[in-house]
Amino acid sequence: MSVDQEVIPEREQTEPVSTATVVGYTAFGVLLTGWFLFIWLVVQKGFVDSVGEVAGIGFALLLLVAIVGSVRRNGR
Numbered sequence: 001m002s003v004d005q006e007v008i009p010e011r012e013q014t015e016p017v018s019t020a021t022v023v024g025y026t027a028f029g030v031l032l033t034g035w036f037l038f039i040w041l042v043v044q045k046g047f048v049d050s051v052g053e054v055a056g057i058g059f060a061l062l063l064l065v066a067i068v069g070s071v072r073r074n075g076r
Contacts, residue, residue: 032054036053039053
């Protein structure tokens with residue numbers, strides 16, 4: 001019995017994450033945390049409602065980032 005071995009291509013070299021990207025994600029994280037605390041403590045919505053609202057905003061932002069990244073990658 002023999003085993004056929006496929007040649008595995010080397011990983012594609014990815015570009016390092018820029019400082020602006022890290023700063024942007026950090027800023028979004030801080031803003032989402034602040035928005036959660038505002039909705040929960042100031043507006044006095046329920047905890048679950050506050051988490052749901054922030055999660056929805058976070059997923060929408062991630063979707064936007066994915067779409068922009070896809071458009072930029074296909075544009076090259």
